[in-house]
Amino acid sequence: MTNLLWRFRGLALRGLCTSSAAAAVEESKKSKAAVNLFSAINQALHIALESDPRTYVFGEDVSFGGVFRCTTGLADRFGKHRVFNTPLCEQGLVGFGIGLAAMGNRAIVEIQFADYIYPAFDQIVNEAAKFRYRSGSQFNCGGLTIRAPYGAVGHGGHYHSQSPEAFFCHVPGLKVVIPRSPREAKGLLLACIRDPNPTVFFEPKWLYRLAVEEVPEHDYVLPLSQAEVIRQGTDITLIAWGAQLAVMEQACVEAEKDGISCELIDLKTLIPWDKETVEASVRKTGKLLVSHEAPITGGFGAEICASIAESCFLRLEAPVARVCGLDTPFPLVYEPFYMPTKNKILDTIKATVNY
């Protein structure tokens, strides 16, 4: 129970929605309603299917709305030939999606849990990622978008909790995107669907119901490969994505009480990532901390730390720091121990700032 509570607490504090004041004013003129993350995804899928008749949504149990309700109402509205259940076979459904995309369609594939994406690994890594390159751009499957719920939920154990993003970040030709909130999810998912490259979109399932914020009802996209400074600060740069930002946010609030000013950046797109924004921040603060739920060794945090150590070496005032999942399979009863918690982050912020 403890582990559930600490996540809830932070989310209740704020929805983690931030955007520039000007954009906020502009948006307030248009209609928007407070919705949760799975509804925001659902809106994006409605818009995608509505705005392009050559768009398809499919996967295991998608017809009745999906096990996380993201595809509710789509089959009724757009028909069973555009929104459908597939046989239980991830390699089949991604392979099918690649073929569909290669014919100029938008194929939006749902993998029921990110933990079950591995049967499709070959199709994603050897096929989707290299489709354009190996054909000298005669062919591409850029219309492919793979959606998968990822991350901890408090009771998921080995196979309902994983964060497999780093595997896919190691594959040139794919884009990997992870949203932090409903509004972000809608705009980034639409961007992925319309991006002319195959994308893997991991949805923080912890936030499906929990994260609620005002989401514009209209069609909009948020830029890929563009990070966002969601909290300005001067003492240390913190990088995260997806659900982990809520935890980082709590650490920032606590650190502030100790007079430490943290700059928090949502990376959003993991590859190709927005190095410039991160570098600019680290040049200012001289310190870097990256946090993710996936095991620390070989996680995407390692790539960010190595890059920044290369490019900002002379500006760094402390070793780059990582607070991540442990190098174990995701454990059920030990979940609170495994997780990169607020206090682990806070301790590391202090150690880095006082280095």
Added chain:
Amino acid sequence: MQYREPGVLLWRGFTLQEFTNQLFGNKYDYGKGRQMPIHYGSNKLNYVTISSTIATQIPHAVGAAYSLKMDKKNACAVTYFGDGGTSEGDFHAAMNFAAVMEAPVIFICRNNGWAISTPTSEQFRSDGIAVRGPAYGMRSIRVDGNDALAIYSTVHAAREMAINERRPILIETLTYRVGHHSTSDDSTKYRPADEIEHWRKARDPVTRFRKWVKKNGWWNDEDESALRNDVRKKVLNAIQVAEKVEKPPLAELFTDVYDHPSSNLGEQERLLRETVKRHPKDYPIDVPV
């Protein structure tokens, strides 16, 4: 193994206490509290620990069966999966391997009509699963999965064949999933309630078997209610005992990743223990540190 075969374990002698220890992930759970409930496993009972991933363990059964054959054991391997599981690549790979390697393995497909919300009509267009056996060069049989006696005779014969002839065999049992897929599912969202009721009332395998034992004079209503009361008591007791037992100690978080903990894990354990000391309130009290 898939997650719908606790009956096999029960029959092999797994005790109610062993079941509930796993369900609560306490320190007596053989899986050391690491997996979700119902992911049982018992080395003693030759029951390989369940993985949540569908179909991934079917090829393992073929490899295990090949080993039994090479070791000239008077035994075969058995693997269970659902109708949905037969769509995965691993199922097809396993069938083909079993036929080619002539492995003594029994494939038991529990065709219960549904894979979560997906009906078999959206899963495959073959006439069920049994027809696929011959396509791979393997014998197969379809049996009424709600007829306990038919299942017993079928599996008995299949085992003889697998062991004596050192060849695989596929059994398709036709049944129905009367329950929801899991505790987080409401199956009335995707299938009519009267369909469920029909199977629950008119086709229930337990009712059917009860009729048969009663007709033979081996069982009556008093036996039935005595057994039910007795089992209910035992289950409740096993639950009460299991929930009071503490979780496995923190050290077990790091064991079994490898045969011996690697140096990175040693370092992570050290750091974690320091963190727990600094922030004891962040951590559950029922996990001994």
